[in-house]
Amino acid sequence: MSTPSKADVVIVGGGITGCAIAYHLTKIGVTDVVLCERKQLTCGTTWHAAGLVTQLRATRNMTELAKYTGELFRELETETGQATGFKQNGSVRVAGNEARFEELKRGASMARNFGLPADVISAEEIKERWPLVNVDDLLGGIWMPNDGQINPADVTLAMAKGARMRGAKVLENTPVKKVIVENGRAVGVELPDGEIRADKVVIAGGMWSREFAAQIGVSLPLHAAEHFYIVTESMEGLTRDLPVLFVGHECSYYKEDAGKLLLGCFEPEAKPWGHEGIPEDFSFDSLPEDFEHFEPILEQAVKRVPQLEETGIQLFFNGPESFTPDDRYLLGETPEVRDLFCACGFNSVGILSSGGVGKALASWIKDGHSPMELADVDVRRMQPFQSNSKYLYDRTKETLGLLYKMHWPYRQYETARDVRKSPFHDRLLAMGASMTEAAGYERPGFFAGDGSSTEIGYSFGPQSWFDDAKRESLNTETNVTLFDQSCYVKFRVEGRDACKVLNHVSANNVDVEPGKVVYTQWLNERGGIEADVTITRLSETAYMVVTIVASQMRDFSWLQRHIPEDAHAIVTDVSPAMAMLALMGPKSRALLQKVSTADLSNEGFPFGTSREIEIGYAMVRASRLTYVGELGWELYIPSDFALHVFDRIVETGDEFGLQCGGFFAINSMRMEKAYRHWGHDIGEDDTPVEAGLSFAVDFDKPSGFIGQSAVVAQRQAGVPTKRLVQFQLSEIETPPLLYHEEPIWKDDKIVGSITSGGYGHRIGRSLGMGYVHCEDGVGKDFLRDGGFEIEVACERYSAEPSLSPFLDPSRSRTQS
Template sequence: MIGGGILGCSTAYHLVRRGWKDVVVLEKAQLTSGTSWHAAGSVGQLRSSIGITQMIGYSTQLYGRLEAETGQATGWVQCGSIRLACTPERKDELERSVMIGRSIGLDIRMISPDEVKAMIPVVSLEGVLGAIYIPTDGMINPSDVTMALAKGARMEGARIFENTKVTGFVRSGDRVTAIETTGGTIACDKVVLCGGVWAREVGRLAGVNVPLQANYNQYAITDVIPGLPRGAPDLRDPDNYIYFKEEVGGYAFGNYDQEPQAYEISPIPEDHAFHLFEPELDHFTLTVDAAVMRIPALAEVGIKRFIHGLESFTEDGMPIMGEAPELRDFFLACGFNGFGIASGGGAGKAMADWITDGQPPYDLGAADIRRFSRHHGSDQMVKQLAIDGQRRHYALARPSDEAQMARTLRRSPVYAALALAGARFTPVAGWEVAEYFDGEAGADVDDLVNGEYIAAKRSAILVDDSSRAKFAIMGPGAEAALRNLFPACPPLTKGRISTGFALTPTGGIDCEVTITPLEDDNFVLTTSASRGTYLQTFIRHGLAKVPEVRWLDVTAGTAVFVMSGPAVLEILEPLIENAIPRPGTSAIEHGYLAGAPVRLVAATPFGEPGVEVHVSSDYAAYVFEALLKGGAGGGAAGGLRLAGSRAIDRLRIENGIPAFGNEIDGRTKPCEIGVAAGTGGETAGRSLKRFLVEGSAYRPKGREGLFAGDQRVGSVTSAAFSPIADGSFVLAFVDKRFADSGLELETHDGKVKIAGCGGTHSEH
């Protein structure tokens, strides 16, 4: 472990408990001297990622027993926490959070403003519409808990070397075999970089890119506040960007700055240990104003101390964890965006399990380093994105709150045409992806998406899917190599695409891939834009010992347009020379579209019958214009309509297509989503099912529980309203013992019956 903060000490603590014998922690100064010592110490479990919420949930359990186990005080107090809603959107978010929490066993409930006042008498409820309460949240002393973890690691044989700086790495192929330090060279099999704000520069010594940025973070500690109970619940007011933690009868309070500032000195100075900066009072004024509005007594008490230090931030507010794409057995646990103390216990366990078993105990896809792309190697880009990530820490999931920095970085060859047609874009792995098309100024977004969805059913839609990651695999033995890489894949048949899965060491799904045979020993592999680095890493590692088989990233060289709907063949026939493959057959045909060479594939990624048009980027704009012109006036119900990702997501849910981050994570087995090939006959205790919630009175949003009587037997993973069915299609994992039973879905006001729609797309 490189770094003696809470992450390094916790990872060591958990590794020795998994049976590892030679465990070493290297700290360039003293334990906790980086960012751990000056953290606020608030431990709040609720996060936008279920896996991160579960990870912090483990922290609360560990912190509750650590002092008794090690004899080292930790300062743990289970004080609970309250989160306020001051807008209808935030209240909706909190109500959904309650369902998410219940789905994983978190004690969480909505409470009234009066209940908030009873627990925190000094609070002003101005503008408050609702609140949630989590009684198992708490607070802890950051230095003490780190020292307790270090002591617990030492008790089981781990060694900790302070004042030992890492100066370089010895590599053999794609692995680190030794670490060079100021105290000598240490041979090693595995490395875990827990270097906090130093992780980016230390990673570079090993050739590993760590996309985090050191930004300033400031909070204040007040004198005693009359009327504030000791051990009062932590208070968060995300609509006003502020948080409060009771501390010795006063408050530690701060905010997630709406004008963040990056630390511009690189590398970070050697003497930056136990270091704080002078307070920036002018910059803190807005925080004070918001804090006084929520806690009026702050206007009457003094501030006894400012804490102004550095924290590491990422573009999406999530940590950086997992195995580096560049190296084998080089792991990372850093970039925790101000909640490293809350995460510390669970993150250490996750890393120990990841290293030992090849898989963490929670879904940590939101934190996996493989979510980043090539542009994250740029210091300038990482800085801009991390500033934006810090600003959006309390953001809602709405267009005005999404990333604003580094936009238009990666663009489809037809980006300009999409923008001219009214596309509303969202960033995905640096790409600008069309969400929907605003052809009518001021139109309701749901109405626009409904229109695109209806067009897919009654006429035709055209979708730009050029952001899809694409890799060429070529050379003697390529087919045999692919069979070894993707065991859960049907036979590779020339003229027909196949779907396979990259599997984790524990047999979970790491990435879904579509394999397209071209000619002998030449294949193209594609996956979603967000899984591109996952697939690239899997291919590189998997083919490392097959030198005769080569691979190449061809994402930028090929555009993909997806057409779906009953009018597709009518639109394509006048444009296509050669044959058009029949939609739904997965067949491949090569030909010409309006004179341009194309590859046609009779499939769509969202389950509707249709045809994909693959075309090299130099011909892409021409082909796109030809498709629009060909579909402008003809076809059923008015011709061709452009569609974006929101409508596509509705269609994939209706058709039972599982998606990463919803139905699939690294712990999901193929048999759980209806795929049996290559899984050794493994059976699952749960299965993915489709249901219809009839009517529009209640529209599911996801994470609602499914019940057989009073027993919870499943949970909704995705939901989408269908204006044609006048109801919502949902995907849900259900205990197989109850999969065919009459089930009910929980709502805010009780339960509603649901109708089964059969299995998922994979099962039929």
């Protein structure tokens, strides 16, 4: 087949993901597609994958992608005539301890949200479904009948065939040297003997993607690791319909494979591979055996499936798969280069994700936006430093094993830490801070009380820091607490068109007097929330935008790409140059007044005001805001003055009961006030009207804004059919804690799910927020009818709903 010189889309990489993207592009009418594979289809990782097809993921949309994948595999052979090896034999996940059993039961509750059948089963029922397994020490498990398995190579060939049938060109033995970039856009690819010009380019190159993208300054943080499995000789009693068996506490999985048993593992400490580069000729290759590394897994397996002791091993396999720093894949348009898309770093879930990824990215490429909220896997969540090879090498040792470790709430990474630190880091450690990580940034989770440990004792109930967070919350209510929020991201936007640009991007009106802070959202054309920010007007031509650290690349790219070419406005990320402290509590004014000469009275410095004040010998920008529901100020400090300001506040704080607080307490307090968190409670599928944020929208702004027509139409339609509601569980002795995706029931019907949760220490209740759906509208009357319950680990608990915060709904504390 001759190589074309032009195409609508060029895909680099012929594994299952690249072929799925080509297949789905042609299915929606984008048929001028060229897929370039350096050697043969599936030759990198796909060919040796285990082929597990499970459907329950951590969030609704990730589950929807996996569900679609299973549905696609079921129909693919009929459509293309190419065998896929698909069988829907279900899966059994088992628990060997109470914590694992609760994790599984919470997963079963979550599955009900998504319409997935998931049944809690006893050890005896596990034995009925998997007769060869030893269940003597098992407490139970869950049965998921819709799961299954496929032959990955056959599925890949089927999707490639389907793509060809609709006009795509699939070119094997066609290596791509480089993506061609002109004026910040991908316009094609360079081959050894020519080029292919294209409107869009997709990197789906598996473990080669990081180095390939780095050539053009694009960061795709992933690293290969060795993945081990064995295949036994024929084993008596293995039926073709035997379910896939997952034994998470032993890091292992089992599946029937043509009358043999495949045993694979995700061991606690992995072996990164390819650190010095992956050989160019690597194709259908395996890595050297390491039986000593695999032996602990096999020893447990022999006890779990005793027949293994009498069965020979036909194949010991070791092959590479790629992993990302947070165990979530990389998807979407890259922030560095427009019209360049990626789908890579699949963390051993590439097969079960492939169909959904192909469908979602095809739609994204055609329509210019993702078809659903995909923040979990959006490549823009990553930081450029995370492509550092040493960082990836160290983190990959941990991330492979995390797939099967307990998925504890607030679990912290143990490897590749202490990367990004605030100027206060060492002082906070000396004061008892337990550091947690967000986007590589070290920030206090809590401060250990006298004699307590800074280590986190994990649990689905109150964790080891529960009492510390309570102390910090109550101190914030009665005295004053200092929070290090330096991890927050700050952009400076300046130029004669800065106001015009920001007003077009922002739903609220930012054309205010200098010294005013505006809370607002950045919306897409559909009215969905792309970012949740505060914007401070510094002068007629300058603004400061503040957002969360997880959105640093995403929000910078969004803003930059919405500046017209002829506009005079420049965006600069000034985060490293500016530390940030939050001083919160009823005594914050008195303390701050002691170290500053500024007028901090309610009349002289009202809520939403920002101005420069003196603290010690420094000039500090103080903004009267709060994310905890108490009187307070955010202090933005030049980094070279940060320690001086910190020391002045701390040395003055004793007489006001000053303590330091961490982000666990912040989460508790923001839940009491029903303050939203982007990525949990609000996202690109949620509008301000649905999220209860209409107060932050200037619906009639004359200059208009992105998404205005969508949100105006929704407001005019009346009571929304989807609404973010706050819940508190009924007052019982030991209420469960809510985290995310717990089903919300009303009158024996699931009407929504929890988006985030926490325990409110100031009101003494377990809290959650979640979207509730009702065709007749989610208004006060609907909520007043009652009948609400929230399901946790397969048990339901009575819950009280509210559209107002349970703490200080009149805002008297923050406005005083």
